Amino acid sequence: MEDLDFLENATASFADIEANGDPVMPLPFDRPKVGRAVRVDAPVFNPVTKDVLKVSNIIYEHHTDGRPPDRAYWVGRKLKKCIFGVVKECTILRFRNDPETPWEVTEHKAAGKIMSWQKIKDLQHIEDPQKEVAAMQFVSRAGTHPHVMGVLDVLQDEEYLLIFMPFCTSGDLFGFVQQAGRFPEPMARYWFKQILEGLSHLQRMGVCHRDMSLENILVDEYTRSVVIDLGMCLRVPFDSGDGEVRDVTGGGLRRLIKPLIPCGKPNYISPEILASDVPFDGFAVDLWASGVILFIMLVGLPPWEFARPEDPRFKMVSKGKLARMLESWKRPVSSLAADLLQKMLMEDPRQRLSLSEVKDHPWVVNDFASESITYQEPANGDEGWRG
Template identity: 40%
Template sequence: MSTFSCHLSPHSTHTYTQISSAGPPRPSLPFSPPIINTGIRIRHQIYDTPARGCTLIGSKDNILTRTDLGICATDPTKHIDGTEIRAYWIYRKLKKAIYGGVYLAYELRIKTPTTQSNSSPGYELTGSYVAIKKIEWSKVRSLSGRLIEDPLKEIACTQFLTEEGGGNVLRSIISLSDEKYLYSILEYCNGGELFDHVEASGRFTEPRARWWFRQILSGLKVLQDRGVCHRDMSLENMMVNNSSALIIDMGMCLRIPYQDSAGNTVSGVSGTATNRLLLRAGRGCGKPNYMSPEILAEQSFDGFSIDLWACGVMLFIMVTGVPPFDRAQPQDPRFSMAAVNSQLRQMLVGWNMAASEECMDLMQRMLRARPEERLTLAQVLQHNWMNGEVDQPEHGNVT
């Protein structure tokens, strides 16, 4: 038996009933504006890593570097503030995105005298990769206010979550901007989306699903500890890096309002503050088969509860290979059976899909149509199924 323990903050135990009784729904709190530094794309010589002889690769375009900090007079490898100079060779496009695209880039550093051949200037590979979201400023301006997904808020939220360590959340490294593009430079994950791993396997065994579900909940705990609701939790928004998984795509995130014992709204999460319900936010939040019934019904909602609902759907897909329903609405018979009438077990038996009693019990308790009947994060983490054996996958490779 593999015991899973996780330090829980007090507000992860707050039930929907406690939250809703605290008062009427409130609007979300704003994130601090994102920190965006000035950058420029240049052409320069690139050398291999010192470990590989530091041979010249060639003169390359699309080298992105920061320009708003000067170079240290006594050490040309550092900025004047003492930080090491880094640049990024944008190598190839990984996928399209609404506002531009996501690219694989090599991290570079200034070629130092100890590794320099014939004192030639240039950059050398560090051996590390990053992912870069290249965002067109023209699309940001033209789509402002028309889409729920907001690239500036995504950067602000990712930086906010990175302030105290990312955990199982994708880490922000730096954001740079030139006249045409905004570049969000992020940790690179070498294993693709978790959804792709489920699809390739058909479905996971419960020990394998348990391994990944612990990763998902560890990431969700980071969000809840910082008072953030993701609103788009899905297997497609979990990136695999070696044998861990990181939550990505923060463009729909909301900061949850809290109130102190006197009933005043507070901006920070504390042990005595109570999180509040959020005002309804429309249907376009997330992917249809992960959306909770209260989002689809355009009702006010508990940000933590809707993320946990989506996690219940994720667990169901990992264990069975298929989503529990198309939409969490009464006209979907599977939703009515599994979530309204609490017959998830009977539905799985009818599908001839084997799952342990503990696993079916956990999924049922997470997928209740009424949010006041759902488990909190603390209750999910303490469920017996979480303490079973795990099947840790092998480390992935950079592709």
């Protein structure tokens, strides 16, 4: 898609999208491309120590045309559990074309998500990891993006589906907020700009994430954030100019999406998704969740449990009193930060800022701390809301 088309969609308001045509269903992703996994034990050469080690649990793709493997993954320690299996740290190996020591250690790591086909079958009514694979391959068609998680290899054997992804060293952004209590404004701005770059890439690819949250943003080397977990994302429909609905490559303006069953983490779900009875703009719901992310980074607490009218905090924000609410919490933010949060968290999506408007907001653009407040640690127990 040309930058001009991206700019048109990044600046488009809800009213523009609403006037563009009737709501439609999201488009399906293409079937994922999955290679055949081979698992072996083999000697591995370490170019630093010059040692040769006998290593077990090496996984690589078998090419049916006889080509040698591009790389292999030496599966190591468990990083965490996931619904269908585990995520493990892997060392990437280089093929040496030496029959005695066919593999060589590299300095690169990967995260390997190892999922049981049996669990996928049993739990497919909850979530389909094959859709996540297809989405990750879709958003990384032109190569991995620095702020959106892509894939290195997707493999399978009789027992497992295996996704190998770039490795992030420093946990998730929620952990950073939890440890700090809340961020000073310059620090929040640093991370928020990177989140916006991730959103920009997703919008360029015509994808709505639908589950943006601090927990779904990993940190690498303490300096770079990466949006992860595309399991709930949608392929946004666009006009093609000839009356047909296509994906983002059609070059037209996006369309509203028909109501769907609500999904995502409670704190981050937009009002229209919670209501699930009105059409929604996929890009607007991601920007709403990003507003909640910024709120939590600056305040140290979520704005509400659910964005529903019966919640008094949501009612206060929806009436334009976000700054007053934070004053009453004794957690004020600068006037510019409050203005940005208020305009991102408008109940009516017609009144919310577009991606371009958020990126052009003075709080985002100006790298100054003159309006930032004195940073204080929160009282004990304030982080129990993570749940």
